[in-house]
Amino acid sequence: MIIENALQRLLLDNLTTATLLLDADLRLEYMNPAAEMLLAVSGQRNHGQFISELFTESPEALAALQQAVEQAHPFNKREAVLTSIAGQILTVDYSVTPVLNRGATLLLLEVHPRDRLLRITKEEAQLSKQESTKLLVRGLAHEIKNPLGGIRGAAQLLARELPDDNLKDYTNVIIEEADRLRNLVDRMLGSNKRLALSMTNVHEVLERVASLVEAESQGSITLVRDYDPSIPEVLIDREQMIQAALNIVRNALQAIASQNELRLGRITLRTRTLRQFTIGHVRHRLVAKLEIIDNGPGIPLELQDTLFFPMVSGRPDGTGLGLAITQTIISQHQGLIECESHPGHTLFSIFLPLEQGARHEPQ
Structure with missing residues (x-):
């Protein structure tokens, strides 16, 4: 093992910066726990693996690493896009520093997620x-x-x-x-009513929305459930949250109907949990992520930045209030809503804190 000094290893293991050490053949010699968490791989299990078996970037990036070994020339790269072996897309800054060890050149990679x-x-x-x-x-x-x-x-x-x-x-x-x-x-x-908060299973909310949409579409649209049953109950206003999710799903239904026959439409309701997720200036230990995905025509690019503004609508007969109301409801729950869209794929993500007391931590 190249890192023989116990103090050096202790320091590297406790760095919050993802750190990797590669040999001259670009094979893994060491990665600290921060790098393991970022790339979702085990350093011990992947010891000796070629870097492309840990993550992929571009052929040019691989050539730059090989050049850094040959010429002992350090470099930095900003907002590089990496794909982990699990398929996750990561935007990172990283620095590459050649290090001489007993006549051999090693590469030290310091990776900062962006x-x-x-x-x-x-x-x-x-x-x-x-x-x-x-x-x-x-x-x-x-x-x-x-x-x-x-x-x-x-x-x-x-x-x-x-x-x-x-x-x-x-x-x-x-x-x-x-x-x-x-x-x-x-x-x-928006409503001036106070939230009627109670511990609620988020899947009850989504199932209620699904039943309403199936009735409206007369069962002609494909509804896919992809739930994580381990998600604990969350403190929400059940009726308001149903309204928030229903506004999104109805928009998806109408968008699909405007382009295709409903029988070709597909709406997916997915739930997951995320750890150490930041909303605003508060880092939450655990949040529930509710995703609503459709295969409709997508949201026009010119509307995406103003999507949650009142009176903004992509439909001639739309009021432009549904998503504005949804955002207000999610904000009242200290949550967050995001949207990504391109033709054939629109994803709305709702993040709701699961813990009762949120930690305020520096960003």
Whole structure:
């Protein structure tokens, strides 16, 4: 074993930076626990394996490593995309440092994952946009509701003064349209009801959504369940969470129907758990991940950055409120919603903290 000093090994084993040591043939000599966790492999079991059997990048990257051995030339690479042997895509920064040991050249790789940082940055931007939108909508709602109340009141007074009851049809139209606009504004603002929290199995929520969608589609769409039965109960408002998930699944159903016959459509409901996951500035030991996947036409690229804004819709007859309401509900549960989409594949991911007390840790 190349790392013979007990203190050196102790230090390497306790680094939070993923560290690998390769020999001159680019075969693994050592990897610390942080690297094992990042790549989801065992250093002991994979000792002596060629680097491409641990993860793959590009042929050019492999050539750069071989050149670093031959010329003893260190280099850094930013936002490299690695594929682990488990198929996971990782965005990382890494540095390569040639090290001489008893006349042989070794390569020290220090790998810094970027996925988490990029996701946190994206999430913070999304939350900032959401907060700005809330303030804008609340201000706009206040300015709309005040004159609406005056219009409605004036129409009621006018109706009392009209000599002919047939003319009241016109004032009724004014009153009904004023009420419709007020209800629309209320929906934009979201519910003011306090969450009715209770320990709930997330699969009960998804099964309720599935039964509603199967009824609406008359069983013509393929619904796939891919559940992790080990997920513990989570503290949520069951009815609100059903509404949040239903908004997404209904959107998927309508998108599929607009492109294909429903019998060709496929919606997958998947659940998993994640460890040490950060939402906002809080790191959670354990979160539930609910995924809703469809094979519809995908969300237009120009809409993806504003998808959760009120009144933004990809359908001519859409109100653009469903996903805005969903995001509000998820945020009230200290959760997070994300979306990835391209033609033939749209994925909505909902993350919900599973522990009662979240740890605040530095990022």
